[in-house]
Amino acid sequence: MRNMRELGNYMERRYNVPFAEGMEKMDFEAVMGMMVQAEKVLHDFPALQDQVKGMSSARMGEGAYASADLNGRICMNPERIPDRAALMRDYARDVAHGYHPRGSDGSHLLVHELGHQMEAALVNRRYGSGTYAANRAWRKCTVSGEIVAEAMTRLDANWRSHGKETVGRISQVSGYARRNPSETLAECMVDVYANGRRASPLSKAVFSITKERLGGIR
Numbered sequence: 001m002r003n004m005r006e007l008g009n010y011m012e013r014r015y016n017v018p019f020a021e022g023m024e025k026m027d028f029e030a031v032m033g034m035m036v037q038a039e040k041v042l043h044d045f046p047a048l049q050d051q052v053k054g055m056s057s058a059r060m061g062e063g064a065y066a067s068a069d070l071n072g073r074i075c076m077n078p079e080r081i082p083d084r085a086a087l088m089r090d091y092a093r094d095v096a097h098g099y100h101p102r103g104s105d106g107s108h109l110l111v112h113e114l115g116h117q118m119e120a121a122l123v124n125r126r127y128g129s130g131t132y133a134a135n136r137a138w139r140k141c142t143v144s145g146e147i148v149a150e151a152m153t154r155l156d157a158n159w160r161s162h163g164k165e166t167v168g169r170i171s172q173v174s175g176y177a178r179r180n181p182s183e184t185l186a187e188c189m190v191d192v193y194a195n196g197r198r199a200s201p202l203s204k205a206v207f208s209i210t211k212e213r214l215g216g217i218r
């Protein structure tokens with residue numbers, strides 16, 4: 001792949017994930033690096049190939065690198081990701097501060113967003129796409145909350161929520177994972193794709209449960 005158009009054609013043909021508006025504003029090398037990791041996730045979770053409707057870019061202020069919505073859009077921020085070097089440098093700083101999983105790097109950014117799309121796929125499947133109930137469950141992290149709780153119980157049969165153990169296990173994944181269960185799930189995916197067997201116990205359990213729920217067939 002030599003340019004954004006070729007990469008977009010490939011992603012659409014291979015994974016049913018088209019490149020939409022604004023992708024030409026993104027740096028090709030940065031996007032290419034992220035797609036190499038994203039491909040592994042799309043391969044392992046084929047249900048995502050129906051859930052994810054496309055990649056786009058839009059300005060979203062200084063804060064966020066990217067975002068994911070319930071309707072299958074993944075949006076990247078060209079100001080936060082001006083090129084590959086800046087992405088790798090800024091993300092490495094986040095890792096150094098414990099904000100993202102140790103061992104992960106800027107190329108794992110879309111693994112995080114695809115983690116959100118795993119939750120979105122489960123929400124849409126249960127409540128129906130575009131319904132009030134789906135939007136509510138998405139906002140309230142209903143499904144990710146269930147998955148994290150199930151993972152905690154698998155790791156400790158006597159687990160009770162709101163205990164010290166919960167914060168401890170989530171903090172092992174990353175600082176950002178503490179924000180809410182959706183971010184926990186997304187950061188667990190980054191941990192697993194970055195660290196494999198050396199990922200934290202919580203991340204491995206969340207990965208397995210999410211995979212069981214989403215299934216192997218499209």
Ligand SMILES: [Zn+2]
Nearest residue numbers: 112116183186
């Ligand atoms: Zn997130």
